[in-house]
Amino acid sequence: MKKEICKIETLKDNKRMSTQDLLQLIATKIDEGYTNFDINACGQHNIGGSSWAKNRDKELIFNVKNPGQRVGAMALPGTKILVEGSAPADVGWLNSGAKIIVYGDCGDTAAHCAAGGKIFVSGRVGTRSGALMKHDPKFELPEFWVLKNAGSFGFEFMGGGIAVICGYECDGLLSVLGSRSCVGMVGGTIYVRGPVSEISDCVCINSLNDEDIQFLSSGMIEFLKDIKKDALYSELTKWSDWKKIIPINPVLRKNKISVSDFRKEHWVNGGIFGDFIQDDFVVYDLPAVGNGRVRVPKWNGKNCVDCKICLNNCPQSAITIEDNLYKSDKDKCIGCSICSAVCPKNCWEMISNRKEIT
Ligand code: SF4
Numbered sequence: 001m002k003k004e005i006c007k008i009e010t011l012k013d014n015k016r017m018s019t020q021d022l023l024q025l026i027a028t029k030i031d032e033g034y035t036n037f038d039i040n041a042c043g044q045h046n047i048g049g050s051s052w053a054k055n056r057d058k059e060l061i062f063n064v065k066n067p068g069q070r071v072g073a074m075a076l077p078g079t080k081i082l083v084e085g086s087a088p089a090d091v092g093w094l095n096s097g098a099k100i101i102v103y104g105d106c107g108d109t110a111a112h113c114a115a116g117g118k119i120f121v122s123g124r125v126g127t128r129s130g131a132l133m134k135h136d137p138k139f140e141l142p143e144f145w146v147l148k149n150a151g152s153f154g155f156e157f158m159g160g161g162i163a164v165i166c167g168y169e170c171d172g173l174l175s176v177l178g179s180r181s182c183v184g185m186v187g188g189t190i191y192v193r194g195p196v197s198e199i200s201d202c203v204c205i206n207s208l209n210d211e212d213i214q215f216l217s218s219g220m221i222e223f224l225k226d227i228k229k230d231a232l233y234s235e236l237t238k239w240s241d242w243k244k245i246i247p248i249n250p251v252l253r254k255n256k257i258s259v260s261d262f263r264k265e266h267w268v269n270g271g272i273f274g275d276f277i278q279d280d281f282v283v284y285d286l287p288a289v290g291n292g293r294v295r296v297p298k299w300n301g302k303n304c305v306d307c308k309i310c311l312n313n314c315p316q317s318a319i320t321i322e323d324n325l326y327k328s329d330k331d332k333c334i335g336c337s338i339c340s341a342v343c344p345k346n347c348w349e350m351i352s353n354r355k356e357i358t
């Protein structure tokens with residue numbers, strides 16, 4: 001196991017190393033036994049993601065300057081990524097167990113789809129951050145801690161994990177979660193300090209209980225230590241300043257409305273293209289058969305070798321053979337395009353349902 005740090009300079013003689021070359025170089029160095037990297041990047045993507053140390057007892061450490069998008073994407077347990085300064089979009093996308101610390105702000109969609117590990121940010125995060133965070137009970141909860149605030153549309157469709165938005169230096173903001181946050185949130189918890197407005201009505205805002213305070217008290221020590229802001233502990237642990245956002249159980253949700261009524265009453269007045277077309281607000285069941293399909297398969301048997309792969313893979317048993325011609329039954333077919341994808345001879349073409357079906 002190499003003890004020294006592997007320093008990688010990605011700009012030489014005004015030539016920038018490609019993302020692929022950088023990631024391959026990192027993989028080679030890991031194979032040689034390096035575990036500690038110091039990377040002076042110029043916007044290369046995915047740094048620190050999906051790498052195991054050769055000896056898995058050893059932690060992989062990446063110190064990164066000037067990363068591109070998706071720093072720490074799909075990063076694995078046993079990985080620590082420290083970003084000096086700010087980072088662009090998708091920090092920790094689908095983080096799967098790494099600790100990622102950003103000593104600055106993050107662009108949009110930080111912690112998007114995060115499923116494990118910890119993401120610590122010592123500044124602000126952009127729009128749609130925390131969206132689709134999730135938790136598989138087989139693994140530890142993902143955590144996403146932000147010292148300041150999050151942009152709009154955050155935590156959409158969050159399904160699990162914990163986010164902590166500390167609202168530091170956010171005086172004057174109407175909402176430390178921007179607007180339209182938590183739409184479609186079905187799981188997880190967001191702890192927030194500071195004002196919150198224009199939040200989705202599928203969540204509720206509660207006071208903290210003892211368990212919440214215990215979690216935040218110990219987590220805050222680690223977070224502030226890692227972002228080198230220990231001095232803020234007493235300011236950020238006045239628990240009366242905090243709230244907890246959780247989803248409302250859909251079964252208990254009042255005022256349930258149909259998708260059609262939602263579009264009529266809550267969506268853009270007259271429909272999203274209301275200025276141009278009259279919307280009948282009909283919502284089709286999915287998947288549709290018959291004329292409800294958007295695209296339908298059309299068979300051209302010129303090259304057909306009669307292997308029956310399409311027939312055997314159709315999930316609807318919609319394909320039949322008559323007089324050596326393959327047909328798809330429009331009352332069974334859901335337009336999934338599997339026949340077209342599996343045919344080795346490109347005999348099935350998915351066409352618009354407005355054209356005649358053969
Ligand atoms: S589009 Fe899907 S459902 Fe329709 S015939 Fe092909 S495989 Fe079957």
Ligand code: SF4
Pocket residue numbers: 303304305306307308309310311326342343344345346347348
């Ligand atoms: S998969 Fe293609 S080549 Fe095979 S039977 Fe179906 S249409 Fe013919």
